[in-house]
Amino acid sequence: MKIERAHIIINPASGQPKPVLHTINSIFHAAGVDWKITITKHGGDAHRSAQEAVAAGVDVIAVYGGDGTVMEVASGLIGTGAPMAILPGGTANVVSVELGIPKNLPEACKLIVNENNSVRAIDVGFSEGKYFLHRVGLGMSAEKVKGATRELKDRFGILAYTIAGLNVLKDPPMAHYHFTLDGETIEADGISCIVANSGNMGMQGFSMAKTVSISDGLLDVFLVRDRSIVSIASSAASVADLTLNTDALQHWQARDITIDATPPQSTQGDGEVWDNTPIRISVLPHAVNVIVSPPA
Ligand SMILES: [Mg+2]
The missing domain is CATH 3.40.50.10330 (Probable inorganic polyphosphate/atp-NAD kinase; domain 1)
Known part of the structure; x- marks a missing residue:
């Protein structure tokens, strides 16, 4: 333009x-x-x-x-x-x-x-009057966890904080999660949940399991079920090779998300501490136009 x-x-x-x-x-x-x-x-x-x-x-x-x-x-x-x-x-x-x-x-x-530049419309996440561009973390993915090194982020992407936490805690606290995803109810146990708008951790060309897109009008929900994710993630060549929807890692996509948990879980949006669950999160599809490089 x-x-x-x-x-x-x-x-x-x-x-x-x-x-x-x-x-x-x-x-x-x-x-x-x-x-x-x-x-x-x-x-x-x-x-x-x-x-x-x-x-x-x-x-x-x-x-x-x-x-x-x-x-x-x-x-x-x-x-x-x-x-x-x-x-x-x-x-x-x-x-x-x-x-x-x-x-x-x-x-x-x-x-x-x-x-000749292009304009790309990106999605923005919204929750309880606040916006986020990257992700909301619940439970152990809360990014207060120290030890999510550059290497862990490069290797495990948005799971880095959960992996770092699991490396410290041998017996991670479990929660029972109650999701409403675009009206569909799902119950599952897990130790950590991530709702992602953007999958990138600062690496070019990297995105969580190649499924997370900042412009598809959808949020990606990942539930880490148990600590077997550590050995599974360690044996995968990269987080993009992780198999989704296994016993260790569940994945859904939705536009309107409500999450409740027992016991209540801490939450964070883009690194800011938010209120504990329950939480409602939605996506504002294609909400902001951004100038990007011309198509190759
Ligand atoms: Mg998306």
């Missing part, structure tokens, strides 16, 4: 400690793009700036910051159709990796001004 006016929202607390304005200006100026910036200071600023930029009628809202800032801007753009562009900072930006957006700032800026 042709961009004439851009608004850039910068979280100065994220990314690398080096100036970015010169790079942005040199590329946007050369392309004849008029641009303005807002600097965020507090939580909520990015969300508000995104909405103001849409009201001002800009062609694209770009965000420079980590995943939290990207989520805030995305939440401000839901349903507006206004495209978001991601300028990855120095920190791992899971959304940009998932979407194949260049990691390097000049390349990401050039993608915005490239008239």
